[in-house]
Amino acid sequence: MSLPRPVRAVVFDMDGLLVDSETLVFAALQVAAAGIDAELPFETFQRMVGLPQAASDLILVEHFGPAFSLEGFRDEVRERMHEALVAGACLKAGVVELLDHLHEIGLPCAIATSSSLESVGRTLGPSGLVPRFRALITRDVIIHGKPHPEPFLRAAEALGVDPADCLALEDSHNGVRAAHAAGMMTIMVPDLLHPTEEMQSLCVRIAADLHEVHDLLRAAAATG
Secondary structure (H helix, E strand, C coil): CCCCCCCCEEEECCECCCECHHHHHHHHHHHHHHHCCCCCCHHHHHHHCCCCHHHHHHHHHHHHCCCCCHHHHHHHHHHHHHHHHHHCCCECCCHHHHHHHHHHHCCCEEEECCCCHHHHHHHHHHHCCHHHCCEEECHHHCCCCCCCCHHHHHHHHHHCCCHHHEEEEECCHHHHHHHHHCCCEEEECCCCCCCCHHHHHHCCEECCCHHHHHHHHHHHHHHC
């Protein structure tokens, strides 16, 4: 299956797409929950994936109740995440090869993430990949987070490319909704969330991994 239009730029999510950080976040949340003699089911975490922090915080307060200390819980999660990141967050399969290909064919790329710029530095900094992105659209520079299209619209603007000519790569449902609402060709590369019928309808493709995306773009370049 080919893409509906030529791709002039690629916009990446970060957590769960470039790095296996969603797994680390869920593990950190479970440890923090155990510290307050509670549990955080995977189904609750699924609702948080791809959302801005403020929206995720509301889900935590709803789950744990009005007496819940959000600030202390968040501090514990950050500490656990710091320990995991120092140990080295694992890049997802195909990341380097895909970025190499985009550089070779001259396609600019950006990151559009619900995480902060500081988090991007902590997560991707050790890999040396941050300079390979022309723009970093983080929660620090937007008003509306995913599933609102603003992060992807800002990324397209920063790259100087019409959103319709951008390929968006996402792993979360809210990210897919945001990219599709921005008018981008969207590919979901599932991580912790399975593609639903809604995701199938919003995406031009559901890819097994970034190697598949690489193969698709390489084939498109060869025929274009």
